[in-house]
Each structure stands twice: as structure tokens, then as C-alpha cells.
Amino acid sequence: MLPVSADVKTSPVQKANFCSRLFVWWLNPLFKIGHKRKLEPDDMYSVFPEDRSQRLGEELQGHWDQEVKRAQKDSHEPSLMKAIVKCYWKSYLIWGMFTFLEEGTKVVQPIFLGKMVSYIENYNPTDSAALHEAYAYAAGLSTSVLVWAVLHHLCFYNMQRVGMRLRVAVCHMIYRKALRLSSSAMGKTTTGQIVNLLSNDVNRFDQVTMFLHYLWVGPLQAVAVTALLWMEIGMPCLAGMAVLIILLLLQSCFGKLFSSLRSKTAALTDDRISTMSEVISGIKTIKMNAWEKSFIDVISRLRRKEISKILKSSYLRGMNLASFFAVSKIMIFVTFITNDLLDNLITASQVFVVVTLFEALRFSSTLYFPMAVEKVSEAIVSIRRIENFLLLDEIPQLNPQLPSDGETIVDVNDFTASWDKKSGTPTLQDLFFTARPGELLAVVGPVGAGKSSLLRAVLGELPPSQGQVSVHGRIAYVSQQPWVFSGTVRSNILFGKKKKK
Incomplete structure (x- = not known):
């Protein structure tokens, strides 16, 4: 544990102007160094003061202590989830609004595109007003694409930062708790479990914060797209949206499976790490008695059980990714087949609008929404495991x-x-x-x-x-x-x- 150097480079984002923060220009000096040579640890900027472990950990610890006192007063179990929400809801909600605005720009783009195609369909060289409208639609389309690009990267960066801050704060709390466990509490946990909490469970926070908002943004965007499709082609759009609804119902089932598999995988990982710690601590005895093969079999058996659960989770994750590539195409196909069966005429502008509206749902509803269901299910299990650890008995301050x-x-x-x-x-x-x-x-x-x-x-x-x-x-x-x-x-x-x- 080396002391912090006095000549650590401060991050340029602290002095960056609005445009530099918006377009991430403050990273250009680091990119120039990386272009000339390989980056080294000394080239990295220091952590923001508001992102340091002590500050983040004490802030979340304060909310957790308040929750524990309130739970003792009301005679119910304290909730780590409530403490996390109270600590981070303001900043995270703001970026949720920006995410909603970002996805809104994706819904507007097909409208501008449809108007431009309609102008080309009904082209009249003598109609200057229609030409000016076409220019306006093109400008609107370009602006919405630019706004989407800026908001997309800005939102993901800041939501990942919220996840990072939550992960660091929880790591601080786990480490602090580990130093204060009583002897009776030490018998209820193991070194392997603590290592698993710090290495696997806290990493769920980095992932869940990126996709959590799509649990409500995705359905709202689907409702908006359905309304626009109804205005364009009428009844046939319901056939395509029915495919999406079936997918969402399947995702709810997948969420329960992810939660169950995560709980079982975490328990098996705890057993494996605990066994490995015991083997390493007693390796001299194992070598002297030639017990290597027996312990290899024990560890391999535990690892096979763990891998079997991980494989099942991977299969479900693969099905989610498969739906991302296939569902939007299926929705378009079902919609146009239904439109043809109803003997409805469709124009080129309507085709472009329908296809682009369904493509707008491709990421939010068929990729980000399933990812949100998966990550939230895993994060709930991790929070429950961390909560149980934080509720273990501590050493009382007996001798002031x-x-x-x-x-x-x-x-x-x-x-x-x-x-x-x-x-x-x-x-x-x-x-x-x-x-x-x-x-x-x-x-x-x-x-x-x-x-x-x-x-x-x-x-x-x-x-x-x-x-x-x-x-x-x-x-x-x-x-x-x-x-x-x-x-x-x-x-x-x-x-x-x-x-x-």
C-alpha cells in the first residue's frame, strides 16, 4: 500500500468547459499520448475527489446505518436496496430522463424519413414550398441523429459512472465489515464468500446501471411506436407488436431463471473458493500424505457443478442475443404479411416508416430490455447476499x-x-x-x-x-x-x- 504521490495528474475534466464535457474533448491529450506510445500507469489521471472510495463508502454507509436503525425501530429487516436508492436516486433519475429523450429521438427519425420519401414520391419541380419542407425534414433528421449520438454516449458514460461509484462504495462497506466481524459471525461466513462478494457480486452493479432504465423506457417507446404505426398502416401493425409482446413475456420467465441460476452459481462459487483456500493453507499436509489426487477430484467436482450452472445461464443469454437479431425482422415480416392478407395498399414512404420504426425498437426492446431483465435479476441476488453479510454481528466496542x-x-x-x-x-x-x-x-x-x-x-x-x-x-x-x-x-x-x- 504505497502513499499517494504528490505529482499525480489531475483529470482535465475538472476544468473542462461545456463543449469539452459534451463531446469528451478532454480526453484528447491522453489519446495523443497513446498514439505516440503505449500508455503507462503514470499517464492516467487521478480519481475525482467525489469518486474516492472513502467518500463514497461513508456516504452509502450512512444511509445503511439509518436504514438499520429504522428497521430496528419498526421491527422489520433492513433493506440494502432502500439504502442504495436513497443514496443514488437523484443523479440516476436525471440520466434516466436523458435516456428517455435519447430514445425519443430514435422514434422521431422515421417520421422525418417518411416525409422525405413522400416528397420524392410526389415530386413536383414547380412546388417550391414542398422543396423547402423537404429541406426542413432533412435538417430535422440530421439534427435528431446528432442529438441521439451525443446523448447516447453521454448517458452510457454517466450511467456507468454511477455503477462504478456504487460498486466502489459497496466494496468499501464489505471491507469495513470484514474487519469488524465478531468470532461468532466468522463462523457464519468464509474467506471464499467474502472474496466472491468482492470479485463477482459487486460487478453486477456496473452492468445493471447501464440497462436498468430500459425497463420503463423500452415499453414506453413500444407504445409510442405502436401509435405511429397505427397512424401509418392501421390494423396490421398489431400483428407485429404481438410478436414483441410474446417476447416480453418470455423475458419475464427468463428473468426468474437468471435469478435462480445466479443464486445457485454464487453458492457453488463460494464452496469452490472456500475449498481452494483450505487446500492452499494445508498444502504441506496434502503433499506429505500424497492426497493431491483426492483433493483434485473434490475441486474438479465442485467446478463442474459451477460450470453447469454457468452454461445454463449462457444458453439463456444466447437466446436473448438471438432474439435481438431475429425479432425485428420477424415483426416486419408478420406486419407486411398481415397487411397483404387484408388487401391493403402500401406506399414506399409507408414501407420506409414501418421498417425504421421497427428498427427503432430493435435495441431498446429486443436487446437492452432483455439485458435489463437479466442484470436486474442477478443484481437482486447479489444485493441479498451482500445484505446478509452486512447484517452479521460485529465486535462491540467494549473497551474504550x-x-x-x-x-x-x-x-x-x-x-x-x-x-x-x-x-x-x-x-x-x-x-x-x-x-x-x-x-x-x-x-x-x-x-x-x-x-x-x-x-x-x-x-x-x-x-x-x-x-x-x-x-x-x-x-x-x-x-x-x-x-x-x-x-x-x-x-x-x-x-x-x-x-x-
């Missing part, structure tokens, strides 16, 4: 740090405590001792006598059933098993702080 009096460091008075209160036999009972500055105090006893539990009691990790532990000043704890993270000796000592010379 008292000011040093120069005579006593630790004072244990009539202390009795137990890890399992249901057992009836206390782990520590009727302890009295005092540790003073300059003294060397050794605790000796056989395995299981309670030596480690005594240290946990001094640290405040073992709640007392009677008595108290008083700590005066600061104390240091050296674990029986040393822990060193990847980095230099200096970075392990400073732990991200600046060195005081």
Missing part, C-alpha cells in the same frame, strides 16, 4: 481507550466471559490482574486454557458476562501468525501513511 495515567496500562477486574453462552461453561472466569508500564507479564498454560481468549478480551473482541477490562493509553497486538501484504518493508510499516522525519 482511557487516557494514560502512567501507572496502569491494562486492568482486568473480576472478568468472566464465554464464546458460547449456551454452553454454560465460561471460557474465562474470575480474572484479576494489572499490567503496568515497564513490566513483562507472561501468561502460561496448556492448549485450550484460554490464553488467546484473554488477549481477545483485552482487545475488546470477547464480550464479558461480568466484570470489566480497562485499557489506559495505546496498546499494540502482535499476532501469533504474522501477516504481510505484497509490498516493501517500508510500505508494510507505514501502511499508506506519510513517514515522519
Whole structure:
């Protein structure tokens, strides 16, 4: 963990003007560097102050703490979903409105195109007014395409940024919680589960924020397109829209399947990572007893089960993509067949309008909407798993740090405590001792006598059933098993702080 360098490049977006932000010109200097040579870590800009982990994590943690207090007051389970909505609904709703406007421009384009084709169909070289109208329609079509292009990239960038901020905030909360878990809570979770939460579950937030708005934008756009098609060709448009409705019903079923498969896959992944952690920690024993093949079979069996669930999800995802390429063509085909069976005449301008209106639905209703159903189903499962982890018991703040009096460091008075209160036999009972500055105090006893539990009691990790532990000043704890993270000796000592010379 290296300290943040003082010469880190600040992002130019902080000083960028409106046009630079709108067209992302502030990235041009970075593109020029990348054109000349391969980009290096030092070329990257620093994270925005509002996107830093501490700030995002504390903000969401505050909403979560309020939700927990409100749930305790009203006697119901706290909801992480409510805390997330309260934290991010304003900014995300704004970009939802821009997404609605973006999809609205796609619906307007076929109207302008149809008017231009109609002008060519009824071309009259002496009609100057019609020519001016055609120019206006062409300008409107060009403007709507330009507005769509700008809004599309701007909306996706900012919605991805909201997802990134949510992911970072939740990672901060999970890491903070992992450092505060009580001993009883540690028995309800595993290292594999925590790793899975930080590596797989939080990644769902990056994906769900990109497509979530299409759950309501897609149906609204379909209603608008249906109304325009009715105005153009009448009854035959309902046959094509019936195909879309059938697809949406299938997507709702797929959503339930995605949710079920995600839950099963996450549980299997937890088991596999937990087993791998146990194998790595006990690899010496496995090697000495030649148990490699047995453990390989165990891990392979777990991996095969996990892959089977992933494959089923992939098949459903493939069906979603297949619908994206095929459904719009099927809708057009069914509409024109129905129109022909009803003996209705159709003009070239109507053909262009119908085809382009159905193509306008191609992304929002046949790609983004199914993706939204899939990602929301998976995100709900991930939120539920993270919520269960955040509700685990924490170490209570039992021993507040008292000011040093120069005579006593630790004072244990009539202390009795137990890890399992249901057992009836206390782990520590009727302890009295005092540790003073300059003294060397050794605790000796056989395995299981309670030596480690005594240290946990001094640290405040073992709640007392009677008595108290008083700590005066600061104390240091050296674990029986040393822990060193990847980095230099200096970075392990400073732990991200600046060195005081």
C-alpha cells in the first residue's frame, strides 16, 4: 500500500468547459499520448475527489446505518436496496430522463424519413414550398441523429459512472465489515464468500446501471411506436407488436431463471473458493500424505457443478442475443404479411416508416430490455447476499481507550466471559490482574486454557458476562501468525501513511 504521490495528474475534466464535457474533448491529450506510445500507469489521471472510495463508502454507509436503525425501530429487516436508492436516486433519475429523450429521438427519425420519401414520391419541380419542407425534414433528421449520438454516449458514460461509484462504495462497506466481524459471525461466513462478494457480486452493479432504465423506457417507446404505426398502416401493425409482446413475456420467465441460476452459481462459487483456500493453507499436509489426487477430484467436482450452472445461464443469454437479431425482422415480416392478407395498399414512404420504426425498437426492446431483465435479476441476488453479510454481528466496542495515567496500562477486574453462552461453561472466569508500564507479564498454560481468549478480551473482541477490562493509553497486538501484504518493508510499516522525519 504505497502513499499517494504528490505529482499525480489531475483529470482535465475538472476544468473542462461545456463543449469539452459534451463531446469528451478532454480526453484528447491522453489519446495523443497513446498514439505516440503505449500508455503507462503514470499517464492516467487521478480519481475525482467525489469518486474516492472513502467518500463514497461513508456516504452509502450512512444511509445503511439509518436504514438499520429504522428497521430496528419498526421491527422489520433492513433493506440494502432502500439504502442504495436513497443514496443514488437523484443523479440516476436525471440520466434516466436523458435516456428517455435519447430514445425519443430514435422514434422521431422515421417520421422525418417518411416525409422525405413522400416528397420524392410526389415530386413536383414547380412546388417550391414542398422543396423547402423537404429541406426542413432533412435538417430535422440530421439534427435528431446528432442529438441521439451525443446523448447516447453521454448517458452510457454517466450511467456507468454511477455503477462504478456504487460498486466502489459497496466494496468499501464489505471491507469495513470484514474487519469488524465478531468470532461468532466468522463462523457464519468464509474467506471464499467474502472474496466472491468482492470479485463477482459487486460487478453486477456496473452492468445493471447501464440497462436498468430500459425497463420503463423500452415499453414506453413500444407504445409510442405502436401509435405511429397505427397512424401509418392501421390494423396490421398489431400483428407485429404481438410478436414483441410474446417476447416480453418470455423475458419475464427468463428473468426468474437468471435469478435462480445466479443464486445457485454464487453458492457453488463460494464452496469452490472456500475449498481452494483450505487446500492452499494445508498444502504441506496434502503433499506429505500424497492426497493431491483426492483433493483434485473434490475441486474438479465442485467446478463442474459451477460450470453447469454457468452454461445454463449462457444458453439463456444466447437466446436473448438471438432474439435481438431475429425479432425485428420477424415483426416486419408478420406486419407486411398481415397487411397483404387484408388487401391493403402500401406506399414506399409507408414501407420506409414501418421498417425504421421497427428498427427503432430493435435495441431498446429486443436487446437492452432483455439485458435489463437479466442484470436486474442477478443484481437482486447479489444485493441479498451482500445484505446478509452486512447484517452479521460485529465486535462491540467494549473497551474504550482511557487516557494514560502512567501507572496502569491494562486492568482486568473480576472478568468472566464465554464464546458460547449456551454452553454454560465460561471460557474465562474470575480474572484479576494489572499490567503496568515497564513490566513483562507472561501468561502460561496448556492448549485450550484460554490464553488467546484473554488477549481477545483485552482487545475488546470477547464480550464479558461480568466484570470489566480497562485499557489506559495505546496498546499494540502482535499476532501469533504474522501477516504481510505484497509490498516493501517500508510500505508494510507505514501502511499508506506519510513517514515522519
